Amino acid sequence: MSSTNIRRCISIGLVIALGLTYTLTTDSFxxxxxxxxxxxxxxxxxxxxxxxxxxxxxxGIDLSAGGIVCLCxxxxxxxxxxxxxxxxxxxxxxxxxxxxxxxxxxxxVTKLHLSEFVTTLASGFVFxxxxxxxxxxxxxxxxxxxxxxLDFISFGYNYSGLYKITIVWxxxxxxxxxxxxxxxxxxxxxxxxxxxxxxxxxxxxxxxIKIAGFMACGAFCGLxxxxxxxxxxxxxxxxxxxxxxQAISACVVGGIVITGGKGDALAACLGxxxxxxxxxxxxxxxxxxxxxxxxxxxxxxxxxxxxxxxSRLTDGGRVRKTKKNEPPRLSEVQP
Amino acid sequence: xTNINAEYVLQVRGIDKQFGGVPVLKNVSLDIKKxxxxxxxxxxxxxxxxxxxxVTGVYTKDAGTIYVEGEPRDIRSRTDAAxxxxxxxxxxxxxxxxxxxxxxxxxxxxRTKFRLTKKKEMQRSVAELIGKYTFDIDPNAEVASLGMxxxxxxxxxxxxxxxxxxxxMDEPTSALSAAESEKLFETIDELRAGGASILYISHxxxxxxxxxDRLTVMRDGENVRVLNKDxxxxxxxxxxxxxxEVKNEKMRKEANRRSDTVLEVxxxxxxxxxxxxxxxxxxxxxxxxxxxxxAGRTELIRCIYxxxxxxxGAVLLNGSPVSRSIAKNMRAGFGLVPEDxxxxxxxxxxxxxxxxxxxxxxxxxxxxxxxxxxxxxFADDAIGKYDIRPPRRDLQTINLSGGNQQKxxxxxWLARSLKVLLLDEPTAGVDIGVKxxxxxxxxxxxxxxxxxxxxxxDLPELTTVSDxxxxxxxxxxxxxxxxxxSQTDILLASSGEHTEEGRAL
Numbered sequence: 001m002s003s004t005n006i007r008r009c010i011s012i013g014l015v016i017a018l019g020l021t022y023t024l025t026t027d028s029f030x031x032x033x034x035x036x037x038x039x040x041x042x043x044x045x046x047x048x049x050x051x052x053x054x055x056x057x058x059x060g061i062d063l064s065a066g067g068i069v070c071l072c073x074x075x076x077x078x079x080x081x082x083x084x085x086x087x088x089x090x091x092x093x094x095x096x097x098x099x100x101x102x103x104x105x106x107x108x109v110t111k112l113h114l115s116e117f118v119t120t121l122a123s124g125f126v127f128x129x130x131x132x133x134x135x136x137x138x139x140x141x142x143x144x145x146x147x148x149x150l151d152f153i154s155f156g157y158n159y160s161g162l163y164k165i166t167i168v169w170x171x172x173x174x175x176x177x178x179x180x181x182x183x184x185x186x187x188x189x190x191x192x193x194x195x196x197x198x199x200x201x202x203x204x205x206x207x208x209i210k211i212a213g214f215m216a217c218g219a220f221c222g223l224x225x226x227x228x229x230x231x232x233x234x235x236x237x238x239x240x241x242x243x244x245x246q247a248i249s250a251c252v253v254g255g256i257v258i259t260g261g262k263g264d265a266l267a268a269c270l271g272x273x274x275x276x277x278x279x280x281x282x283x284x285x286x287x288x289x290x291x292x293x294x295x296x297x298x299x300x301x302x303x304x305x306x307x308x309x310x311s312r313l314t315d316g317g318r319v320r321k322t323k324k325n326e327p328p329r330l331s332e333v334q335p
Numbered sequence: 336x337t338n339i340n341a342e343y344v345l346q347v348r349g350i351d352k353q354f355g356g357v358p359v360l361k362n363v364s365l366d367i368k369k370x371x372x373x374x375x376x377x378x379x380x381x382x383x384x385x386x387x388x389x390v391t392g393v394y395t396k397d398a399g400t401i402y403v404e405g406e407p408r409d410i411r412s413r414t415d416a417a418x419x420x421x422x423x424x425x426x427x428x429x430x431x432x433x434x435x436x437x438x439x440x441x442x443x444x445x446r447t448k449f450r451l452t453k454k455k456e457m458q459r460s461v462a463e464l465i466g467k468y469t470f471d472i473d474p475n476a477e478v479a480s481l482g483m484x485x486x487x488x489x490x491x492x493x494x495x496x497x498x499x500x501x502x503x504m505d506e507p508t509s510a511l512s513a514a515e516s517e518k519l520f521e522t523i524d525e526l527r528a529g530g531a532s533i534l535y536i537s538h539x540x541x542x543x544x545x546x547x548d549r550l551t552v553m554r555d556g557e558n559v560r561v562l563n564k565d566x567x568x569x570x571x572x573x574x575x576x577x578x579x580e581v582k583n584e585k586m587r588k589e590a591n592r593r594s595d596t597v598l599e600v601x602x603x604x605x606x607x608x609x610x611x612x613x614x615x616x617x618x619x620x621x622x623x624x625x626x627x628x629x630a631g632r633t634e635l636i637r638c639i640y641x642x643x644x645x646x647x648g649a650v651l652l653n654g655s656p657v658s659r660s661i662a663k664n665m666r667a668g669f670g671l672v673p674e675d676x677x678x679x680x681x682x683x684x685x686x687x688x689x690x691x692x693x694x695x696x697x698x699x700x701x702x703x704x705x706x707x708x709x710x711x712x713f714a715d716d717a718i719g720k721y722d723i724r725p726p727r728r729d730l731q732t733i734n735l736s737g738g739n740q741q742k743x744x745x746x747x748w749l750a751r752s753l754k755v756l757l758l759d760e761p762t763a764g765v766d767i768g769v770k771x772x773x774x775x776x777x778x779x780x781x782x783x784x785x786x787x788x789x790x791x792x793d794l795p796e797l798t799t800v801s802d803x804x805x806x807x808x809x810x811x812x813x814x815x816x817x818x819x820x821s822q823t824d825i826l827l828a829s830s831g832e833h834t835e836e837g838r839a840l
Contacts, residue, residue: 002477182451187438191431198429202443261433 007255011270022281036161043169045246046272050176051220052247053268058213059193059260060116067127068101069240072225074131077235080149087152091226098222099215106211147233156231165227176265193260250275253303341405344369344501344532350399359385361556372533374543377553391416420500424490432479437461440493468525484515488522503534509629538627540830569832573823583799590802593618603648608634610810621787623801625825630807632790636757640671668754680744681732688714688728717746738769758789794822812840
């Protein structure tokens with residue numbers, strides 16, 4: 001079995017183990033209602049994780065994802081107030097807003113040659129700032145506005161418990177899985193993340209792929225924002241807060257190599273589902289947000305460390321197997 | 336000289352190349368037949384790499400013509416070379432580790448249908464190619480799971496898929512273990528059987544014996560001779576490589592060996608590179624360590640210093656074991672001038688003063704606070720003493736010339752009371768004037784009673800500066816030379832051939 005498959009089994013195993021623990025210790029875990037809720041909650045992180053996965057696999061990082069979600073939330077709310085605009089158009093506008101943010105990131109990174117870390121750290125503040133400035137205000141104070149565009153709000157509905165955001169998430173995950181594993185774009189993204197120099201030597205167009213990655217990530221953030229706003233029928237200043245870290249964590253836990261070059265959509269989805277399970281499960285035990293954060297931190301450190309050890313064990317080229325003629329033991333030659 | 340002929344995959348005539356007015360290649364020619372493994376040998380600086388770079392379009396030639404299968408070809412870029420069917424397998428491999436063998440081989444030239452890659456078809460085509468040469472590789476394996484030799488095979492397959500007629504391998508075994516090298520040779524045999532031509536550049540005679548059909552020897556930018564397989568022998572080849580030679584006089588008439596400082600290494604094993612290395616070095620002597628690149632010289636030095644952890648064996652200074660901690664060894668009087676100056680020798684962005692003082696803060700600082708006045712005097716002393724130019728302690732070290740950078744690295748150690756100084760290729764990239772100065776400081780240090788151990792690939796340097804030379808071959812010390820010694824002998828011993836002058840170990 002290849003190392004990728006082993007890693008996948010571990011991700012799935014984690015989800016099952018946690019699910020079993022919850023099932024055995026609480027009565028309310030393994031119910032249709034709960035599972036559907038879980039899927040809805042994971043879809044929000046999950047959509048952003050799909051975009052984040054693309055950026056991370058390409059060797060980058062997008063710390064502005066949370067900012068994009070926040071700004072897109074405002075854009076979405078504003079768009080929904082335009083008289084007569086259909087719900088689908090609101091969603092498309094929000095996605096475009098997200099993609100535009102991504103385009104900005106991509107252009108700065110590729111044309112000004114700034115590091116992705118710094119660029120997106122800064123642009124995250126810019127997007128959040130823009131969101132605060134453009135939000136609805138009365139007397140200079142932001143106020144929550146109840147959205148009234150019913151066509152748009154219907155995107156927050158569910159079919160007997162199965163939310164539209166879940167359906168969208170799963171459909172896009174399948175699409176991204178194909179894009180990442182079966183298209184040139186996906187292949188080149190992996191190649192860039194694994195070994196930029198070699199990829200360039202093979203004729204991979206770095207700038208295009210980088211920009212496309214950031215734009216896709218922004219678009220996913222926009223879509224996630226639109227779906228959540230539709231569900232909540234309102235947007236808040238804290239929408240998207242810390243979501244970039246949620247998404248990065250989900251990718252790492254799911255098995256996407258944080259330094260790039262390896263991973264797929266399924267990994268991002270498993271990671272997002274696992275992280276959401278941790279949160280919701282701890283809520284059931286009545287534990288505070290503080291404990292959630294501790295758990296997140298612990299899970300990430302454990303998984304990254306595990307991956308580091310794991311790659312050392314399976315990287316055939318670097319680990320030399322024990323030689324036939326073993327050298328004498330240290331103790332035998334000491335004076 | 337053979338005529339220009341379509342039977343030859345590559346023919347090169349009258350190539351000249353100068354760098355800044357210095358001729359590097361002088362009227363060089365080369366003939367590679369179809370289906371032969373042609374070796375190219377020569378000392379460092381003989382012009383092998385330059386020739387390869389011209390043939391592959393990295394450099395442009397000043398004069399001469401390149402013929403591919405009898406037709407003159409204008410090769411000005413890598414793409415031109417690839418179009419002409421010339422491929423290079425680089426020393427640092429250019430594969431994407433996280434992709435599969437087939438994905439790597441088709442990278443940049445995928446076959447697609449409806450924008451989806453035709454995975455199965457590409458795998459099949461790679462499998463066919465593998466089958467044609469009977470290599471042992473799974474097209475679906477992830478490259479990260481392959482050994483180094485297999486990765487090279489993948490590189491070769493990549494070249495073959497692009498219809499390479501000539502595959503150039505530049506020191507391909509330098510990153511391979513002995514078993515992996517043997518695998519590569521089998522691959523080369525398969526390639527030859529399949530009709531491909533190979534230009535094989537190597538320092539190692541035994542490899543050339545093993546695989547080459549013919550051998551071209553280069554020296555000082557000229558090709559000296561072409562040898563057929565049956566003419567290749569170690570004495571002939573080394574003589575051709577070195578040319579006429581006078582024995583170099585020793586820099587120091589005699590070394591005052593002292594018995595109060597003795598470094599002893601016993602049965603050192605490290606990975607599969609060092610296989611039981613033992614020797615003694617004495618205070619007052621400059622001990623040279625010779626051998627081919629990859630023979631384990633750097634590893635030996637690093638094991639002594641504590642920068643690498645040997646699998647087994649002992650390092651003793653005056654009878655007591657040397658620590659595995661660099662910090663402790665420094666305090667005990669060890670110093671290292673490493674091979675990779677920029678990475679390990681000094682901190683590029685720090686000023687000269689800080690680099691000089693970097694390993695001496697044990698006496699330049701008190702309670703964690705640096706005595707800046709002392710530090711400045713310390714640096715100025717070193718700058719004056721070792722004539723570091725420009726004599727400015729505040730200059731970023733990276734802005735100095737190679738030679739002066741090396742003076743900073745050396746000065747950093749010489750300011751301490753050293754018992755053992757280890758040097759790894761100390762004069763690489765250093766001009767001749769500064770070289771002499773550096774040798775002078777080494778001699779001074781040895782005269783003061785320290786042990787100086789120097790690894791060098793520069794044969795004139797090794798033979799003149801060292802009082803005694805140990806040659807490393809295949810993970811063990813092979814021969815010892817005392818007194819005057821010729822470069823040919825060192826080279827022969829490095830290739831595992833016993834010499835008359837040397838004492839077999």
